Amino acid sequence: xxxxxxxxxxxxxxxxxxxxxxxxxxxxxxxxxxxxxxxxxxxxxxxxxxxxxxxxxxxxxxxxxxxxxxxxxxxxxxxxxxxxxxxxxxxxxxxxxxxxxxxxxxxxxxxxxxxxxxxxxxxxxxxxxxxxxxxxxxxxxxxxxxxxxxxxxxxxxxxxxxxxxxxxxxxxxxxxxxxxxxxxxxxxxxxxxxxxxxxxxxxxxxxxxxxxxxxxxxxxxxxxxxxxxxxxxxxxxxxxxxxxxxxxxxxxxxxxxxxxxxxxxxxxxxxxxxxxxxxxxxxxxxxxxxxxxxxxxxxxxxxxxxxxxxxxxxxxx
Amino acid sequence: xxxxxxxxxxxxxxxxxxxxxxxxxxxxxxxxxxxxxxxxxxxxxxxxxxxxxxxxxxxxxxxxxxxxxxxxxxxxxxxxxxxxxxxxxxxxxxxxxxxxxxxxxxxxxxxxxxxxxxxxxxxxxxxxxxxxxxxxxxxxxxxxxxxxxxxxxxxxxxxxxxxxxxxxxxxxxxxxxxxxxxxxxxxxxxxxxxxxxxxxxxxxxxxxxxxxxxxxxxxxx
Numbered sequence: 001x002x003x004x005x006x007x008x009x010x011x012x013x014x015x016x017x018x019x020x021x022x023x024x025x026x027x028x029x030x031x032x033x034x035x036x037x038x039x040x041x042x043x044x045x046x047x048x049x050x051x052x053x054x055x056x057x058x059x060x061x062x063x064x065x066x067x068x069x070x071x072x073x074x075x076x077x078x079x080x081x082x083x084x085x086x087x088x089x090x091x092x093x094x095x096x097x098x099x100x101x102x103x104x105x106x107x108x109x110x111x112x113x114x115x116x117x118x119x120x121x122x123x124x125x126x127x128x129x130x131x132x133x134x135x136x137x138x139x140x141x142x143x144x145x146x147x148x149x150x151x152x153x154x155x156x157x158x159x160x161x162x163x164x165x166x167x168x169x170x171x172x173x174x175x176x177x178x179x180x181x182x183x184x185x186x187x188x189x190x191x192x193x194x195x196x197x198x199x200x201x202x203x204x205x206x207x208x209x210x211x212x213x214x215x216x217x218x219x220x221x222x223x224x225x226x227x228x229x230x231x232x233x234x235x236x237x238x239x240x241x242x243x244x245x246x247x248x249x250x251x252x253x254x255x256x257x258x259x260x261x262x263x264x265x266x267x268x269x270x271x272x273x274x275x276x277x278x279x280x281x282x283x284x285x286x287x288x289x290x291x292x293x294x295x296x297x298x299x300x301x302x303x304x305x306x307x308x309x310x311x312x313x314x315x316x317x
Numbered sequence: 318x319x320x321x322x323x324x325x326x327x328x329x330x331x332x333x334x335x336x337x338x339x340x341x342x343x344x345x346x347x348x349x350x351x352x353x354x355x356x357x358x359x360x361x362x363x364x365x366x367x368x369x370x371x372x373x374x375x376x377x378x379x380x381x382x383x384x385x386x387x388x389x390x391x392x393x394x395x396x397x398x399x400x401x402x403x404x405x406x407x408x409x410x411x412x413x414x415x416x417x418x419x420x421x422x423x424x425x426x427x428x429x430x431x432x433x434x435x436x437x438x439x440x441x442x443x444x445x446x447x448x449x450x451x452x453x454x455x456x457x458x459x460x461x462x463x464x465x466x467x468x469x470x471x472x473x474x475x476x477x478x479x480x481x482x483x484x485x486x487x488x489x490x491x492x493x494x495x496x497x498x499x500x501x502x503x504x505x506x507x508x509x510x511x512x513x514x515x516x517x518x519x520x521x522x523x524x525x526x527x528x529x530x531x532x533x534x535x536x537x538x
Contacts, residue, residue: 079356087491187491286356289417
């Protein structure tokens with residue numbers, strides 16, 4: 001189990017035990033429909049499909065922000081943006097139970113030698129699962145520290161047999177009105193499509209997120225698989241991905257289409273480029289009252305700044 | 318005499334209203350006591366105080382129409398308290414902004430007020446509230462005189478509009494429903510006042526239509 005593999009950071013030690021352990025179990029049990037309070041103490045023995053379950057083996061991965069305090073599980077699962085499930089921060093937690101994560105397939109299209117489809121059961125076995133504690137900075141000015149579970153996104157890209165023309169990669173989220181009631185509301189041009197330059201997607205820091213806090217991905221956080229690009233604003237990490245498409249030219253994305261002067265294609269975390277309506281120089285960690293300085297590339301400049309050598313990041317915001 | 322009978326014990330009503338208006342503050346104190354402000358504490362505090370500011374503002378503006386409809390003239394005696402509570406929650410809202418967002422750094426606050434239009438508008442509304450709160454007492458009414466005082470306090474209409482603009486401007490396109498609902502309510506309350514003015518202004522056309530003025534009857538030679 002996760003905790004035995006990595007004595008250097010124990011999420012359950014760093015996070016207040018009542019927040020992490022008890023409330024988490026309690027909430028999960030509630031999600032599983034095990035309402036009786038006593039059962040909440042049994043812990044990790046559930047294997048039902050309804051809620052997140054723990055992974056068997058997760059090893060500590062590279063790039064972890066080991067000096068950061070983890071954001072409590074409840075904050076990450078109860079507060080966030082997943083507009084397919086509603087416009088408010090708590091909409092995902094309230095509505096994401098409608099999502100069916102099995103069966104789940106991901107189709108590979110565009111500039112590939114042959115289109116194909118992967119099933120989630122296979123994807124989960126592609127590579128050893130790693131825990132990576134990443135900072136997550138939302139474009140709205142709040143941030144979190146999340147112990148993701150997954151493996152490098154390039155493990156996916158490598159298996160797609162892309163052609164020489166592929167320079168960008170799109171990630172398409174599910175947009176099923178039966179499961180995601182708010183895709184009927186056209187405030188975004190559904191489906192949610194985000195994209196990366198191919199070399200960004202290949203960077204070892206970019207993660208294919210399959211879970212967090214040692215568990216399978218909660219539905220409201222983008223189950224069963226999502227993209228995590230910690231040096232970019234959170235919205236670049238598409239959730240609940242059903243399609244990956246390789247293209248030659250920089251594609252429009254759901255947010256550049258919605259508001260091109262507010263959201264750029266790159267959307268790298270950059271304290272010097274303000275959003276149209278607010279400064280990006282500071283951020284507020286979930287749970288904290290006072291702001292802290294936002295770091296260029298969300299603190300991952302050492303790893304990723306090279307990807308943008310020679311580019312004017314004010315223009316390519 | 319009938320009027321007297323219909324009047325409830327105003328002192329008790331005032332105490333009850335005072336306690337009711339403290340409930341939103343109580344919610345915040347409870348959150349502080351239980352250390353449970355939710356995942357984004359500051360957002361919670363700012364939204365809560367902002368929402369209650371505009372709730373109380375609209376409630377204050379309800380008094381006149383409600384009084385006209387029901388003929389309960391004692392309602393007027395609750396208006397000042399509601400107005401002052403509006404200012405109270407606006408102050409908390411403002412403090413949470415300058416404190417939590419800017420740690421009371423004046424230059425940062427000033428920059429923000431100029432930079433973000435919704436902050437500009439909100440700040441303007443707050444500034445306009447200050448003289449109203451300061452003159453919400455008998456002494457100020459006597460000092461200013463009823464007419465001047467009333468003119469000053471008509472600013473509350475502008476404040477209401479600014480508050481709605483502030484609200485519209487700060488939410489994203491996905492959450493326009495609430496500011497829209499508040500704006501509709503405000504439009505209704507202001508519209509009622511416009512209509513009331515027009516209704517009361519009826520004697521003027523009557524006077525004009527009564528008789529042609531003598532002056533125009535005779536052609537001057």
